[in-house]
Structure formats: C-alpha cells, structure tokens
Amino acid sequence: MIQTILIILISVGMLLMAFVAIYHKNLQVAVIASGIISLFASVVYLFLAAPDVAITEASIGSVLTVAIFFYVLNKIRHEDPEK
Amino acid sequence: MKILKNSILLVLLGFMTWMLFNLYKDYDSRDTLNDTARYYAEKGPDETGAANLVTSVVVTYRGLDTLGEVTILFLVSAIIGLLLKTENGTRKTAMRASSEFMITAAKLLIPMISLIGVYIFVNGHLTPGGGFQGGAILASTFILLLISISRNKIGHKVLELTEALSGLSFVLIGILGVILAAGFLDNKILGTGTFGSLLSAGAIPIIYSLIGLKVGAELSTIILELNQVQGKED
Amino acid sequence: MKYLGLEYITVIAGFLLLIVGLWGIISQKNIIKMIISFSIIDTSIHLLLVAIGFIRNRTAPIIDSSVDKLKAADQITDPLPQALVLTAIVIGIGITGLMLTYALKLYRQNKSLEINQYKSLKW
C-alpha cells in the first residue's frame, strides 16, 4: 500500500516535472527537471524489481544526459550573437 | 491565432490519448512468465552461468542488440566530432582555471569512482549493473577530470584507442563464438565456471568489461568533443 | 483494487508522460525544449516497457540468496523487457546527444534556437 501511494506520488511528481521541463523559461531549470524525471523513473524501476534498469537510468538518464545538455547549453550561452 | 493553433494541437493530442487509451484497455498485468522468460529463468543460469539474468540476456541471448547499441554510441561520438569540427580544423580545449581544492578533490575522487565503475561492470553477471552502468560511471569520472584539470592531455588518443580496441575485441569474441561454440556471441567459448563466482559465466565478464570500457570511452568522447568545442571562442 | 497495482500505475504514468512529451515536441518552438520533450518521451517508453515485464510479488531477475535457482521461474520477474530497456536507454542518450550537437551546430550557423527559423528548405 505504501508502495502504491509512493508510486502515485512519484508519478505525479514526474508529470509535474515534465510540465516544468516543457514550460519553464530557463533552459537550465528545464534540463534539470528532465533529469529529475529520470531520477524519479529510476526509483519506480526499483519498485518494479528492475535494479539494473534503475542504475542505468540514474547514471545515464539523469547524470550523463543532463551533463551533455549542460555542455551544449553552456556552449550556446558563450556563443552569444552579440559577441 | 496562437490559441487557435494550440487548440487544434490539443484536439490532435486528445485523439492520440484516445488511441493510447485503447492500447491501455487491453493491458493486463501478468502473473506468470511467458515461454521466453521461463526459458531464461530455467535454462539461463546453467547455459550462461550468469546469476544476473538481465546480464545473460543482454550480453548473450540478445548480444547482437548490444553490439548494435554499442555501435550507436560509437557512431554518435564519431559524428559529433565530424559535425563540430571547426572551420580551420584546429581545436582548443577549455582553459578554465581550476582551484587547488578541485584538483586535490579530483585526484582523490577519480580513482575511487573509476574503481566503482570497474567493479560494476566486472561484476555485471552477478550483481545489478554491468557494462553500461559501469561505463556511464567511468564517463562521469571523466567529466570530473575535465572540470578539475585544465589543459589535460587526456586526449582523444587514449579514448579512441580504448573505444576501437574494445569494439574490435567484442567483434572478435563474437566471431570466436562462431568458431568455437554454437554461434555469434556465444559466451560458452570459455567454461561457465562456478555459478556465482567472479570468474564464471564464460565470456560474459569479458564482454561486459569490454562493453563497459567502450561505453565509458564513447560517452567520454562525446563529452570531450562538446567540451573542446566550448574552448573555441574563449 | 487490481488497478492499484504498481504496474498499472506505472503504465498510466508512462502513457501520460508520453502524451506530455508529445505535447512538448509539437508545441514548443525552442529546439532545446523539443529535445527535452523527446527525452521525456524516451523515459515514458522505458517506464512502459519495465511495467510490461513486471510480475507482482516477485523479485529482480538475479539469482542470489533470496532466489532458489531451481524455482527461479516462479520467483523472478521477466528479465527480457529489462534487457530491452537497458538497450533503449543507451540508444536514447546517443540520439539525444546527436540532436543536441545538431542544435548546437544550428545555433552557430543561424544564431537562433527557434525551430521555425530553419525553413530554408521547404516545398
């Protein structure tokens, strides 16, 4: 039962984060929000008896993907049109 | 105008939801394993010798998929390099000055985290985790390395070498499977060993380590490429 | 009560996330946002796949102390979808990385991140 409630909460959290990711003006925040979705998802995977997937999603989905996003965003910010 | 467009899109999405709901309607939770999964559960441990059945599926039964996916990362790292090549062909690395603290921390942390990564993929056939996860962790240490050490010379060469050699070995082991065992990527080219020990499960630990190295190298290359680009106008 | 099982909730969450992701991809003009939406879609599909492999009250498909090797078939969940998801996750980061590189390149060439600015090819 606790699991169910937790999963529902996490799911709601994922959806909220998805809206943040889509609608937040600041791209950095949006990227982090998408990383949080992955993190939440990896928690769900743990509940669903999939530790392998959970580790992968956490390390690749939330850490590395976000890192790549940041590298690119950083680059874009540095290449301002005014320069 | 924008509202109109958005409402049309919403209607479209509404239909999409309806379609997916129809897919959901027929979804029913399972209470037994189907034949395929039952085979993995019953025969898997003996055939492959791996305790982690996901690993046995990923590395052996569906090894060709894994080969494909490793290839994807390999491709992506190559493509990014090609796409971001600057006009005059020279590339500069980031020259951000790092604080002493960062360097010290990195020196401490990097070996430790790398070790964790290696541990994860070496034990892929026993515990959760494996090549991808370990590789990803290796790549994270690489990010640390980039942040902490300026003008690092850990350049493409090492990464490319790791990438190519591990990829080649992967393919070669696959071919050995054809020659020595029942088919491409068959892990039984080595004995399956004692169930549950590190040196067991035939070629799985080797393949998974190679995958780990390769994934790590590839993800690092991707990051390196993106980082090098960053240095262009600094 | 049946529909309160973890897998049902996850499937619903997956579908909803998929819809939101699709919405993002067709409504957001910013290509970074489009790529974010794409990775949301990716995550949603992973959720679906893992839920498909799940069987209630069973453990992870790893033969360890808690699982009897001989009765594994009655104790573990389906390992195959998990294997598929592993593959899919790695493919996902590959594609996301490539999309981002294209975004960067487009920004360099056009100084814009708006998808409707890239219409030099049409008709």
Next chain:
Amino acid sequence: MVNPIYIIAILLGSAFLIGLFQKKEKGLAGILSVLALAFAVFVSVSWFIHFTSGQQEVLQIFTGGARPPFAINLQMGLEESLFTMVINVLGLLGFIYLYRDFREEGIKGSVIFLVLMMAMNVLIMTRDIFNIFVFLEVASIATAGLLYLKKDFRSSAAGFKYLIAVGVISSFLLIGIGFFYLHSGTLNIDTYLQSNPTAVKGISMAIFLILIAIILELKPFPANGWALDVYQAAHPGISAMISSGTATASIYLLYKLLPLSSNDWTPYLIAIGLITFVGSNILGIAQKNGNRLLGYSSIGQIGFMLTILGLAPRLGEHFHFIFLSIFISHFLAKAGLFWISGIVQKQNIKEWSVLRKNSLLLFMFGFFILTLIGFPPFPSFYGKWQLIMELAQQRFFILIVAILAGSFFEGLYLFRWFGKVMKGEEEKENSLVIKWEKILPPVLFTIFAVIASYFLNNASEYGHSLNLIPIYFIILLFLLDFLPAWIKNSLVITAMVIYSVRLYPLIADDSLRLIFAGIFMLGGILTLFAGYSIKGKRAGFFPFAVMMYAGLMGLIEAENLFQFFFSWELMTLGSYILILRGKKSLIHAFNYMLFSLGGAYLIFIGIALSYFGHHSMDLNILSSSTMPGWSYSLLAIGFLTKTAALGLHIWLPGAHAEAESDVSPMVSGILLKGGVFGLILLFLLMGAEQSEQHTLLYVLGWLGALTALVGNLLAVFQEDAKRLLAYSSVGNLGYILFALAFMTNVGWLTALTYSINHFLFKTLLFLAIGGVVMRVKTHKMYEMGGLIKQMPWSFIAVLIGIITLAGIPPLAGYAGKWLFYNAVITKGWYFQGALVFFSGTIAFLYCFKLIYSIFLGQPKDKFRKVKEVPIWYIIPQAVLIIGIMIFSARPDLILKPLGNMLAQSNYFPTDPLSWENVTASTNLGYWSGYKIMLVIGVMFVILLLWLMLMSRKAQKIKQFNIVYAGERPFKPETTHFSHNMFSHYYKALGFLSLPLATGFWNGVNSVTHQVADSTRRIYTGNGQTYIIHILIYILIVYMLMF
C-alpha cells in the same frame, strides 16, 4: 559458403579498426573499407548464386548460443541474399563514389558508412523485432551523421528535422514492440507466426504500431517532409544511399513484418501507396530543384512498391516478378541519377544542361530517366505491364487508372527535365569536372540495368515473343556513335534493307500490312538518304531513328498486344528524341511526349480492359472485349493522339515544323501512319461492318471531318512553311480518319489511298521544303520568294507534291477524291462529306501560297546566291515523284489486291470496287488513272505549246524595274503579297481557327500546376509541422483500421 554473420563482423570490425587509424593513414582506411565492402558483396553474391542455382534450404544463423526465440537469429534465403546483394553492391559503389569526399574529411566518414552498411544487412537478415528497432536506429543515426558531408546550414537543419521525426517514429515502434511482447510472449517473427496467432485486440494494435512505424520510415505522402529536406540537403552520394539503400531495407522489412498482422492491410497499403505515388508525383511537377525532384520521385516510386506489396495476395505468382521489375529499376535509376547529380553539382534543373558537355553522362542521364518512367525495353516496363494486366483480370480498374495517372505525372516532370537537359540554355562556364570514381558507379549501374532488362525480358510472360534484334542493333549503334555520320547512315540503310527482305515473305499475303511496311521501310530508307548531306558524327541521331523504325516495324509484326504496345512505346520514344533534336523544339517535343504518354496510357488501359476475361494476349482478344464501349473508345483516343485528331492536335505543328530538315518528313510522312495503322488494326478487330460500335464510328467520322476542316484552315493562315505543311498533315489525317470511320470497302480503300498519297506527297514536300529551309535558313515564306531560278528541282518537287495534295487530276490525289465521293455517297454521310469537300478546297489556298510565296515572285537579295538543295535531298524526292507517277497511272497495282483482300477476308464484302484492267468502277461510275493521266497529259502539252506560241513576244522584266519596285518600305517583306496572304479569309473563317484546343490544354496545365504548387505548401519547412503530420497520419490510419 561463408557464413553471412561475417558480413556483419567484418563491416563492424573494420569500422572499429579504422577508428584506431590516425589521420595520415586515411589511404589505408579507404582500402580497408573497400575491402570490407567487397567482402560483403562477395558473401551475399555467393549466397545469391547458391540459392538461384536450385538450393532451397534457408540458412538460419543463430547467435548467442541459443535457439530462437530465446536468442536472436538471422536468416539467409533467396530473398535475403538478393536484397543484401543489391544493397552491398550499392554500398561498394557508393563508397567508391564518396571516396574522395570521405578522404578530405578525415577517416571518420568511412566508419559511419561501414556501420550504415552493416545495419542495413542486419535489417534484412534479422528475424527479431527488437533487433529491427536497434538497427533501424543505427541506420537512422548513421544517415543523419553522413549529412555532415555538406556543411551548410540547410544540411544541419535537415539533419535535425530528420532526427526528430525518426525519433518520434521509432518511439511508436518501440511501444508497439513492447506491447507485442506483452501479448505474444516473444519477439521472434517466426515463432509468433508458428504459434497460430489469434487476433487479440491488444496485439493487433501493437502490430499496427509496428507496421505504421515501418511505413512511416518509408516516407508516405504527405507525412514525409523531413525526408524530402534530407534528399535535397544531403550530399547526392548520400541521397543515393538513402533512396536506393535504406528504402530497400525498409521495404523489405515491411514485407517481412506484414504477415504478423491478422488485419487485412491490403486496402490500406494500396491506398497509402497510391496516395504517395500520385501525390508526390503531382507535387514533383512544380519542383525546380533537381535533388528535391529526385526525392519526390523516390518517394513516389516507394509508394508504388507499397501498392504492389499491398496487392501481393491478389497478384499471386506474378507478385515477385512485378515487384522485382519495379524495384530494380527504381534502385538502379535513382542511385544513378543521384550520382549524376553529384557530378553536375547544380541545384536548378535548368542548369543541368551542363550535362551536354559530356555525352556519356548525358546518355546515362537519359537512360536512367527512361528507366524510371518505364519505357520499353527498360526493366520497369515488364513489371508495369504485368501488373496492369493482372489488375485488369481482377477488375481493379480504378487502381489501373490511378497507377497510370501517377506514372503520367512522373513522366511529365521527368520528360520536362530531360528536355531541359537536352535542349535547355547552354551553360557558359566549363565546369563539369569528372573524376573516375564518380563516373564508375553510374556506368556500372547502367550496365546492370541493361542486364536486368535482359533477364526481366526473358522472365516476363510474353517477353520471349519479342524480336530483340532491333534492340541489339540500337545498342550497337550507341556503341558505334563515334563513327562519322555517313558510315552509320549506310549501316542503318543496309540494315533496313536486310530487314525488309527478311520481313517480306512473312507478310506477303497480307496486303494491309504490306502497304504499311512499305511506307515505313521505303520511307525510312528514302528519308535516311537525305541524312548523307550532313557532315560530322551526328551523335545520338541514328540509335533513335532506328528505334522509331523498329517500333513502327514492330507494330506491323506484332502478333500479340504485348508486342504491339512494346513497339508503340519504342516508336514514341525514338520519335520524341528525333523531334527533340530540332533547334527550337524543346517545348514542342515536350508537348508531343505528353500527348503520346497520355495516349499510350489510354491504349494501355484499353488493352487491359480488353484483356479482362481472356487468357491470352493475342490481338484477337480485341474482337471479343467484354467492355467494348470503353476499351474501343480508349484505344481509339490513344491512337488519335498519334494521328493528331482535332483537340489532340496541338503538339503536331510545332513538333513537325521545328524538327530537323530530314526528320520532319520522317515524323510527318511516316510516323503518323503508325497511328493510322493502330486505328486500322482496332477497327478491323472491332468486327467489320456488323460492328456494334456505330456511335463510336459516327463520332469518329465527325471528328475526322472537323479535323480536316480545322487542320486545313489553320494551314492557310501560317507564315511558316513547315508549320503550314504540319497543319496540312492534321487536315489530311482528318480525311483518313473520316474515311476509315465509314467501315465500308470503298471507304477503306479511300483511307488507304489517302495514306499512301499522304506518305508520298508529304514526305516529298517536307524533303523539298526542308531542303529549301536548310538553304535559306528561315521558315518564313514571305522572307523567301523567287527561288525558282535557284532551286528549279525543288520547285518541280513541290509542284508535284501540291498537285497530289490538292487532288488535282491526273495525279494520285485525284484517285483518292474519286474514291472518296463514291464512299460518301454509298455511306450517306452527306453533311460531313460536304465539310470534308469544303476543306479540300481550302487546301487549294495553302497549296497556292506554298508554291507562290517560295518560288515565284520577286527574288530576295540575300538569297541570290543560294544553291539548289544537296543531291542527297534530290534522290529521295526523285524516287517519291516516280512513286507518285506510278501510283497515279496504275493505282490498280495496289488497290486491286487490297480491295480483294478487304472483300474476301469477310471484313467488307459488300459493294467493292470492280476492276477491269486499269479501270475501276462502282455502281456510281468508273475511273481509270491511266486514261486520265493520258488525257491530262495531252491537254497539258497542247496548252503549253499554245502558251509558248502566244507569249513569244512577251518581254522579260528586270527585277528593279521601277514600274514594279516603287518605294522601298521599312520592312519590305511585310508588304509582300504573300505576307498575311489570306487575311481576308481570316475575317470570315477565323473563328474556326481560334486556339480552343490549345486554350483548353493550357488550362489543364495551369490547373495542375496550381494544385501542385498549393499542395506542396504543406511542407512548410518547419520540423514541428512534419511531426504533426506524422501524428495525424498515424491517427488517421488507426481510425480507418480500428
């Protein structure tokens, strides 16, 4: 045999190995890649040979040490070996083509290329659904990666759109795969099929998602904007790989996955395919960018293949042949064209005229274009024929119409492009740089296409009945094109003589065929004589001249409808290119081709309709058509496009007038008879006098009469000598049609007499006038004048020509007229007869204009020194004049056996002519060509003598005699009598000559363009819109299906 898994291992291994190389080792990297690709070719070819030499057993390749469905397995069977073979050959050549580009960019490019090839091989061989997903992703990423070869912004934008679109599509694929596994418990195709699947709603939807994703990968119209952008932006070498390679793999995937579905996809695939085929071909019409145009064409062809795939259950045993024929032509031609595009490096199709700088490239371009359109003997013709016939047999008439409409639109833009390349404005800069590695792949693909044609011809149901000797001769002429013109000309003439000798015994007892064979062969040889006057090589003339004549002869020889249509198309193609050779003939040749193409497709449908319910292709099936009204009308309209009946005539004047001097007589005097022969064949087979098709004949009769009237009337108002003759041909063919429609013995004799006459005098006139035009270098008659002194021979030739034309006794034209009156009176079509009679008098007007304006009156200063036409023009004219004389004096030589045949063979037994020596008589009167000749001859001599006696005292007036000269106006020609000669008639009759037909066709043209132009705006260029298209597409198909 080498295990096919090594293809994958070697390709991938080399890719990884090249990753090790340094920049300076790029030569080595290139060699390694070529070796790896060659190895792949070797393996797949050896398997293909293995399977085609009788081996049946399919090889299963297991991986992962377990049997399917637990591990992934690959399969190598006949189909797999074929498709991997073509893809690997493409890969090897494609790599060689791109070699230099890869080299310049370092070594990573070859890595991506090798991986792409590996992915395509796996996609074809694998039997596992998730494996398909993985390697589809590999292929898409590699494709997106290869776009790096072009560094411009458009290429990056296209790459991004492509990635996003493919990403969304593969998301749906993955969902489908997941739910498929949930419901079926397996990922293996074979296991699922063997498990006797029942249609659970859930699984059918999962399969729907999988299939729709694969279909979307095939870029169905209109959800394909992303693909078009890629085609346009990518390096052409890459576009070739996408169009021929990836598409091949995807279509094979669909073929492999289709059996999964328990839903009947047939109607959906057919609809998706046809919408794509017709839709993108219509959009292609408005496209100016070469690569994008090729993209449209690619997508259209893939749509066509989808349709065939959908029809597979209905086509039964013929499916493989049809599919292969269409597939292989698309595969070879599209890759070839993209490769050529890479050599040309021009965007706008107008600028492609730079191809003319290299005749090999030009040849290959034309070759590939024609392969795409499916002209015989190119490979796709056989498949298309078989397909249409099978569809007819199963009453899918709407499909036939749609397919041919799509083909027509495709032909439209491809021929326009072709024309622009052949005749468009010359490119100034000399910028065609050709490297060996760029030219080798298309050359090899051309050769492959020839080989494919050969095999398809042998494999096709009726192919063995074809006489391929002319085709081989045409190929030989292409190879000998470097020789000087006179050698080739002699060669062709000799060949035609030999051919005639061979043919004669075959048709000796069939006077009808004999006459037409005579016209085609004799005419051919005579007109070729004129070609001796041309110096140099005359590159590219003879193969097509022979093609036209081969087609015409094929019509005569045809024993079945396949041969007939084959020859018809051959004739069309040859004549099109001959016409295109004229200086200003670009637009006219294009119009000719459009009408011919449309006409050919109508004939095609007509044949298909007649074939329904029969099991042979014999010509006789026309006589028992189950839908006589439709099939006869369509066939008739098809033939009438070639004879330029009113409304379908607008292509003729320009085409005939602007052709080269010796080509005009070929296409006017000879080629038009091809259409007449078609009509004759049709009318004969429709079933003689007791034909049920009275209405059709009545309409055709009227059409003939009106064509005669309008054609002649329009001829009157022409200032251009050749155009005048051309319009006169329209009118003359109107007579022939009118007389044929009588369906009586005398009527047909009339028509045949007219045909022979028209051949004799029109060839003569076009040769004579063509010779004159060649000398004075203008077509305008009012600019000529007084040429009788310089060109007495031409004057005589034209005089005899117009006497025959106008039907003045004693020459053969009069015979036609006499027969004509008899026929009209017997038939009772008085009103139409009067119309035709009236148009006959109009012919006097333009005949007069022709002879007067050119040869009489004041000679022009600038033409004082022109010489008589070359001897090579005079010889055939002399022969023709002799022919006219003989036919005038002894018409019985031809008409008697002909009349007997018509009477005896139960076609037209009633009211034949009765012959008594040279005198023919009906119940209305009698006529003897010989006596008339004699009488008129005597009268002529007497009158001439009398005139000479009377005018002994007449004085010659010098040209600049003040009485005649007056003041010299600013533009002297316009005051000339012959300028605007019949303007007063125009006031009275001009309304009849209003360009109604031209206006109508222009309207059709502009509407089509408008539709194309406004429809293609759905491709906004916005990647997001493309994704919305994809989503809508999925939804619509889903709603239709569930």
